[in-house]
Amino acid sequence: MCHSRQWILARLKHIASHTDEELVALYRKSKKMDYLGTLYNRHMTLVMGVSMKYLKDEHDSSDAVMEIFEVVKEDLLKYEVSYFKSWLYMVTRNYCLMRKNKLRTQQKRQSLYEQDHRAFMESENAIHLTEKDAKETQLTDLEQCIEGLRDQQKQCIELFYLKEKCYREIAESTGYALSKVKSYIQNGKRNLKLCLERKNERQLA
Amino acid sequence: MNDNWHKIFHDGERPSEEQLLRYVNDELSPEERNAVERYLLDCDVDADMVEGLELLKQRDPGYPQRLALLQHQIEGKVTAENSGNRKWIYWSAAASVAVLIGIGLTWFLNPTNTLDRPQLAQKQVEQKEQKVVPKETSESEDLALKKEIAKEEVSDSSNYGYRYDLSNWDDTDTNTVALRGLSSKQYRVEVEDKALFSLAPSPIGDANLPAGSSYQNDFDSDSNVTAFTDAITLSDGSGTEYSYQWSTASSIDNGLANEEQKRLYNDNNQVIDSLNEGADWVAGTPQEGSISLDQKPPPATYYNVMPNPALNGTYPASDKDIVLDSTATYQQLFSGQEVPSGFYDSASDLAYNEVATKEKQEELAVPSAPEEEEMARDDEVVIAEKAEAERYSIGETTPTTTVAEAPAKAEVADEVTTTTTRSNENSLDFAYPSPAIALEETKSTTIGATAPQPKQLWKKATQLAKEKQHQSVLDYCDALLKQPDASYHDRAKLQKAKSLMALDRKAEAKPLLEELSKSNGPQKQEAQYLLKQF
Numbered sequence: 029m030c031h032s033r034q035w036i037l038a039r040l041k042h043i044a045s046h047t048d049e050e051l052v053a054l055y056r057k058s059k060k061m062d063y064l065g066t067l068y069n070r071h072m073t074l075v076m077g078v079s080m081k082y083l084k085d086e087h088d089s090s091d092a093v094m095e096i097f098e099v100v101k102e103d104l105l106k107y108e109v110s111y112f113k114s115w116l117y118m119v120t121r122n123y124c125l126m127r128k129n130k131l132r133t134q135q136k137r138q139s140l141y142e143q144d145h146r147a148f149m150e151s152e153n154a155i156h157l158t159e160k161d162a163k164e165t166q167l168t169d170l171e172q173c174i175e176g177l178r179d180q181q182k183q184c185i186e187l188f189y190l191k192e193k194c195y196r197e198i199a200e201s202t203g204y205a206l207s208k209v210k211s212y213i214q215n216g217k218r219n220l221k222l223c224l225e226r227k228n229e230r231q232l233a
Numbered sequence: 234m235n236d237n238w239h240k241i242f243h244d245g246e247r248p249s250e251e252q253l254l255r256y257v258n259d260e261l262s263p264e265e266r267n268a269v270e271r272y273l274l275d276c277d278v279d280a281d282m283v284e285g286l287e288l289l290k291q292r293d294p295g296y297p298q299r300l301a302l303l304q305h306q307i308e309g310k311v312t313a314e315n316s317g318n319r320k321w322i323y324w325s326a327a328a329s330v331a332v333l334i335g336i337g338l339t340w341f342l343n344p345t346n347t348l349d350r351p352q353l354a355q356k357q358v359e360q361k362e363q364k365v366v367p368k369e370t371s372e373s374e375d376l377a378l379k380k381e382i383a384k385e386e387v388s389d390s391s392n393y394g395y396r397y398d399l400s401n402w403d404d405t406d407t408n409t410v411a412l413r414g415l416s417s418k419q420y421r422v423e424v425e426d427k428a429l430f431s432l433a434p435s436p437i438g439d440a441n442l443p444a445g446s447s448y449q450n451d452f453d454s455d456s457n458v459t460a461f462t463d464a465i466t467l468s469d470g471s472g473t474e475y476s477y478q479w480s481t482a483s484s485i486d487n488g489l490a491n492e493e494q495k496r497l498y499n500d501n502n503q504v505i506d507s508l509n510e511g512a513d514w515v516a517g518t519p520q521e522g523s524i525s526l527d528q529k530p531p532p533a534t535y536y537n538v539m540p541n542p543a544l545n546g547t548y549p550a551s552d553k554d555i556v557l558d559s560t561a562t563y564q565q566l567f568s569g570q571e572v573p574s575g576f577y578d579s580a581s582d583l584a585y586n587e588v589a590t591k592e593k594q595e596e597l598a599v600p601s602a603p604e605e606e607e608m609a610r611d612d613e614v615v616i617a618e619k620a621e622a623e624r625y626s627i628g629e630t631t632p633t634t635t636v637a638e639a640p641a642k643a644e645v646a647d648e649v650t651t652t653t654t655r656s657n658e659n660s661l662d663f664a665y666p667s668p669a670i671a672l673e674e675t676k677s678t679t680i681g682a683t684a685p686q687p688k689q690l691w692k693k694a695t696q697l698a699k700e701k702q703h704q705s706v707l708d709y710c711d712a713l714l715k716q717p718d719a720s721y722h723d724r725a726k727l728q729k730a731k732s733l734m735a736l737d738r739k740a741e742a743k744p745l746l747e748e749l750s751k752s753n754g755p756q757k758q759e760a761q762y763l764l765k766q767f
Contacts, residue, residue: 062311065310068307069308072300072303073250073286074278074279077281077282077283077289078281080285081281081285084288086296089289094306113278114278121281189271193267194266196266217274
């Protein structure tokens with residue numbers, strides 16, 4: 029029977045309504061490209077953005093988007109993928125790093141992938157633990173830690189979290205460069221985390 | 234201590250991708266920026282993406298178009314591979330959904346929209362009954378879905394076609410349609426048609442779209458060949474209209490396809506190829522569902538189909554409420570009511586299917602040509618077609634494709650008997666000539682042919698290009714360029730340039746591209762784009 033418009037529209041809605049994980053499963057099962065195409069195009073901006081970050085060249089990144097599609101097409105059938113987006117990010121990053129370092133052999137890609145996959149899983153856990161601990165930490169500890177930060181970090185952290193200013197506003201009000209503001213906040217936050225962890229350990233001891 | 238300190242180690246709520254892109258495009262308020270930045274501090278994945286996109290935006294301010302082009306290239310890959318399988322082609326619109334999610338929103342959304350959204354939401358909800366399609370998890374469920382939808386074809390009262398009147402178009406409204414109280418999943422669905430509109434990869438240049446122009450898109454499934462056809466009608470203000478049509482995907486997906494339909498299918502593929510190279514234009518009223526390959530190139534002016542913010546002033550601001558005028562239903566059709574202008578007469582599809590089925594049956598009854606004669610043609614395309622025809626005729630008798638749907642189809646056929654005659658007269662002639670006659674023509678011309686036709690050369694060239702046999706592509710393109718028939722010359726030049734680039738012979742490709750980029754042909758846009766890569 030010839031599919032009517034109604035059928036096709038319903039089918040389209042149907043494909044687009046799947047979650048990433050459902051599309052992965054459907055693609056693995058049926059190997060139908062429209063599932064993969066929908067899935068990949070849904071996250072193409074991520075691939076392009078990450079490629080740009082690592083390759084720093086728009087033409088190379090455009091090529092990467094097309095080539096990573098081929099990688100995904102194959103690898104998705106080979107590996108069990110639980111979280112497509114995280115996995116795609118790793119695939120993209122590894123592809124870019126490889127391309128940069130001219131590590132082109134399949135074996136190296138494989139080992140890099142596996143290493144990274146483990147590291148990723150571990151770091152996920154670590155972050156969750158830390159955050160869980162942090163949530164239970166007394167605010168007084170936090171206050172002390174903030175006081176212990178370097179002035180610039182403290183100033184930026186306060187503006188960012190307390191006053192809810194964006195990077196650009198902070199740069200304007202403090203006179204620091206935008207990139208500096210970003211790094212003060214990143215480093216400040218990391219220092220706070222470390223400080224709180226130390227306090228936490230001390231309390232446990 | 235201030236409550237805000239709690240937020241330091243709390244995961245910010247994940248912004249939507251749309252929100253992230255708006256961050257990149259600098260379309261957020263300082264408060265919104267802060268929220269996104271807090272989230273990005275905790276999410277390496279999205280932070281990398283945003284950082285990369287910011288860099289991309291610096292390097293290439295027109296980056297949404299680059300992304301749109303990439304989406305279409307991916308789409309092309311999928312279409313090509315699907316053509317191999319010849320099973321499913323929904324790609325075009327599925328891609329448009331993704332295109333929309335990826336980039337469309339940020340490009341067109343405007344926070345200053347003054348629409349009364351809740352009210353519209355109500356209207357939309359009332360107008361449209363959202364159907365819950367069961368989740369598909371296996372082939373057998375796929376079949377169940379088919380069955381269900383076949384039933385719906387009889388009883389469905391939801392909308393099936395849209396027309397957008399661009400004289401009332403308001404770009405701030407472009408993608409807000411489904412935000413009106415619908416879930417995000419439905420949202421994607423709701424706007425898919427518009428995404429095709431707003432993100433057609435601008436093959437047509439930069440000029441403003443004149444008021445009075447209209448856009449239509451359609452899924453055309455007449456004749457067992459499924460094709461997605463889009464048409465844009467542009468008015469140049471002097472009373473002349475130009476319609477731009479393209480087919481973005483096509484497939485022979487059942488056992489009823491005959492030679493003529495396969496020929497159309499292959500032609501559709503060619504349209505797909507030419508989509509990447511530009512657009513085919515024809516003056517006059519668009520004919521929904523028809524796919525014309527030999528359209529004349531446009532006159533000097535090209536139009537940008539994307540209603541970007543710069544077009545704000547182009548459209549009357551008085552009527553911001555562009556509620557989709559999609560009230561025609563199957564039931565209305567079946568009860569013999571006239572379909573409003575701009576809607577597709579699905580009855581003609583069904584009528585055509587009936588004719589096609591009959592003709593197929595007649596065709597099957599006629600003894601086929603002797604096998605030696607077929608083989609004597611020594612043409613791999615013919616052999617492939619034959620194998621395919623066998624495959625599909627087997628498919629036709631396979632219970633899985635017919636048993637489930639036959640009863641439902643019979644019911645549909647009964648109901649449309651009253652409209653059959655009219656539809657035959659109206660739409661069949663231009664869309665697809667009688668398959669039986671065309672089949673005869675195809676046979677006589679192909680068998681008698683001695684010299685290669687430009688069309689065949691082009692088909693072969695594009696096929697080889699897909700297989701990345703660039704050296705052979707060059708031979709075919711050269712052969713095309715030697716043809717007296719100039720209709721494929723520009724396409725051949727572009728393809729040649731692409732293949733030369735693939736072979737790293739950029740110096741040879743450059744003059745070809747420069748020539749094309751100075752021309753006014755449909756290949757201009759892509760040639761200019763490729764030239765930037767030098």
